[in-house]
Amino acid sequence: MEACEIEFLAEDSIVTVLPNFSENKIYLISGDVGPFNPSMPTDLPLWLAIDLKQRQKCRIQPPKWMNVETLQELKQAENDSALFCPMPDPHYIEITQLLMNCAAEDIPHADEIKTLIKDIADLRMAKLKKSMDGMIKEKATNARLDNLSMMEINLIRPLLTQALDQSYRLQCLQDEQLQLAGTE
Amino acid sequence: MSYPEASPSTPQLFSTLKKDNYFDLDDIIVCQEKVTCTFQSTVHRLGYIDPGSNKEDIQEDAKMELPYWLAKALCTRKRKIVSIEYPNVYRSSYLQILAADANVVDLHKWGPSYYRLGEKLFNFEHDESRPLAEGLLQAFISRFRKVMDSSQNAQYQDTYQLTEKLDEIERKIFKSTRQNVEDFERWQVGKSNQLSTSEAILSHRKRKHTDDNVS
Structure with missing residues (x-):
């Protein structure tokens, strides 16, 4: 899977916008949106919100978790915990990137938030690498990794699956040798 | 992170692991690798296989380098025409080097597909198979x-130096990881949704009108 495909999936998440125009309900295959009234908060899929924003038809309200305090707490929690903390949104990396690119002026402290998200992502990636190394060293053939986001899973997919595959093959051969030795 | 108990490997799995894969090109290449064989009995009228002798028959105790696929057919439990020796790089002296520090070893030199041929050698019964597996x-x-x-960390540089000493399987892992990381980095700087002109078009030169063409 490519990063832009995951971005495409992330664009289905719902955000709240404040439109500056009136319009009746729009009937879309994925669901109905609207009606739109000026300054009435409306829930939209992210892709539509971005499109409206680019045509300057609305202001996007940042998601609840996208503020400096929440993210700082999250970063601290991530730093303290040995396990992965649950993220507020499974697409947190993609949503931040999309919103920063087109609606940075609607988000208070956008720069700070961008840095915080990057820090959290880096922290988690470092943790992930460490656990992957541990996993191969422990000769584990499978492991539980909870609370990973889709982007993070995708980043390690080719590496981990192939390496585990190969280590499992070699392990099977070793097991067989041990079993043979046992029967003799 | 927790490691759930892995299911114990079963005999069926061993046999599927060891089977040669008819449709796998890499597998076919690995099967060509040479193994040293010693003939256990005289084989009549096949002396021409051995370029080093001009006799009509292959003598008992003759040593010959045969490709793995042939050696496998000649050395089975039922029919043991040859006995095989592991190639040098799978013998204990080399395994000791690996055990000392595997990181500095040039596995590609030891055999481009070191692990895969190693896996295949378990098809033969051999005293050294246990230390080899470990x-x-x-x-x-x-x-x-x-x-x-x-x-994960290589920048857009020549990766030859990094992959030089890796075995084919490790290179495959390296390559696919590299592609994945590069794709992610391209996405991060917002380049993945930009269309670019293909190289072929850029380097394509327009045919110029010459005076001959005009007339």
Whole structure:
């Protein structure tokens, strides 16, 4: 899977916008949106919100978790915990990137938030690498990794699956040798 | 992170692991690798196989380098025409080098597909198969860290130096990880949704009108 495909999936998440125009309900295959009234908060899929924003038809309200305090707490929690903390949104990396690119002026402290998200992502990636190394060293053939986001899973997919595959093959051969030795 | 109990490996799995894969090109290449064989009985009228002798028959005790696929057919439990020796790089002296520090070993030099041929050697009954199984697994485990780090952190530079000493399987892992990381980095700077002109078009020169063409 490519990063832009995951971005495409992330664009289905719902955000709240404040439109500056009136319009009746729009009937879309994925669901109905609207009606739109000026300054009435409306829930939209992210892709539509971005499109409206680019045509300057609305202001996007940042998601609840996208503020400096929440993210700082999250970063601290991530730093303290040995396990992965649950993220507020499974697409947190993609949503931040999309919103920063087109609606940075609607988000208070956008720069700070961008840095915080990057820090959290880096922290988690470092943790992930460490656990992957541990996993191969422990000769584990499978492991539980909870609370990973889709982007993070995708980043390690080719590496981990192939390496585990190969280590499992070699392990099977070793097991067989041990079993043979046992029967003799 | 927790490691749930792995299901114990079963005899059926061993046999599927060891089977040669008819449609796998890499597998076919591995099967060409030479193994040293000693003939256990005289084979009549096949002396021409051995370029080093001009006799009509292959003598008992004759030593010959045969490709793995032939050796496998000649050395089975039922029919033992030849006995095989492991290639040098799978013998204990080399395994000791691997055990000492697997990271500095140039596995590609030892055999481009070191692990895969190693796996295949378990089709033969051999005294040294147990240390070999342990050695291969340990080597892969201790080299994994290097493969992981170099593939995740390499910048857009020539990766030849990094992959030079890797076995084919490790190179495959390196390559796919590299592609994945590059794709992610391209996405991060917003380049993945930009269309660009293909190289072929850029380097394509328009045919110029010459005076001959105009007339």
